[in-house]
Amino acid sequence: MSHNTPEDILSFYQGQSPDSKGRMIEEIWLWDYQKLEYTHDYIQWLFPLEEPSQFNWRAPVVDDNVVHAFWTNEQLRMRLLHSFKVMLQFYGLQCNEIKGRALNITKSAEYPQRKSNWIDPENHNYLRITRILTSLRLLGLENYSLAFFNCLNQIYLEEGETIGDVTYHYWQRAVN
Numbered sequence: 001m002s003h004n005t006p007e008d009i010l011s012f013y014q015g016q017s018p019d020s021k022g023r024m025i026e027e028i029w030l031w032d033y034q035k036l037e038y039t040h041d042y043i044q045w046l047f048p049l050e051e052p053s054q055f056n057w058r059a060p061v062v063d064d065n066v067v068h069a070f071w072t073n074e075q076l077r078m079r080l081l082h083s084f085k086v087m088l089q090f091y092g093l094q095c096n097e098i099k100g101r102a103l104n105i106t107k108s109a110e111y112p113q114r115k116s117n118w119i120d121p122e123n124h125n126y127l128r129i130t131r132i133l134t135s136l137r138l139l140g141l142e143n144y145s146l147a148f149f150n151c152l153n154q155i156y157l158e159e160g161e162t163i164g165d166v167t168y169h170y171w172q173r174a175v176n
Contacts, residue, residue: 004020004058004059004060005060006060006061006062006063006065006066007065007066008060009045009048009060009062009066010066010069010076012024012025012045012060013025013076013079013080014075014076014079015079019041019042019045020041020045020058020059021041021042023042025045025046025079025083028042028045028046028083028086029082029083029086031086033090033114033117036086036087036090037090037117040055040056040124041055041056041058041059043128043131043132044056044059044060044131045059045060046083046086046087047083047128047131047132047134047135047136048060048061048062048066048135048139049061049062049131049134049135049138050062050063050067050138062138062139067138067139067140070139070140071139071140076139077139077140077141080135080136080139080140080141081141081144084132084136084141084144084148087128087132088105088108088148089108089110090114090117091111091114091115091118091125091129092107092108092110092111092112092113092114092115093105093106093107093108093111093148093151094106094107094108095144095147103143103144103147104147104150104151105144105147105148105150105151106151107151107155115155115159119155119159119162119163120162121162121164122164126163126167126170129148129152129171130167130170130171130174132145132148133145133148133149133171133174133175134174136148137174137175145174145175146175149171149172149174149175152171156168156171
């Protein structure tokens with residue numbers, strides 16, 4: 001398969017074309033937790049960045065045009081938000097939005113069971129979280145990125161020894 005272009009992320013996000021493995025975004029949104037955990041080449045499509053992925057060379061990177069498209073197209077941002085909520089659920093977290101009011105992200109009822117899947121020394125989900133924080137900020141959902149970081153900050157206060165300072169500093173840098 002040929003190298004993907006930045007525009008591929010737009011058609012993927014609009015539900016018009018699949019990722020490099022032939023999967024449509026709506027299909028990924030329906031995956032169960034096990035598939036989200038053990039599949040490693042979708043996160044770069046759901047949360048694209050400006051730099052190439054070390055782990056998935058087929059994943060597209062965004063350019064200024066893609067960033068502008070997300071910032072100016074509410075439908076793209078709402079679909080990005082849907083991807084984010086899928087991952088929050090995977091981590092045992094939830095997004096609490098109140099019309100016209102501040103939003104926050106908190107632990108869901110599933111958190112006690114879900115945390116064992118990702119709060120683990122040097123877990124690959126820490127890298128995913130850094131990517132999510134960065135991508136949300138880059139693509140026009142900075143308030144969600146900050147709300148996610150605030151929640152992670154609370155979790156770090158409880159689980160800091162397990163999460164580690166290095167990971168926490170990556171998360172901090174991702175929102176600044």
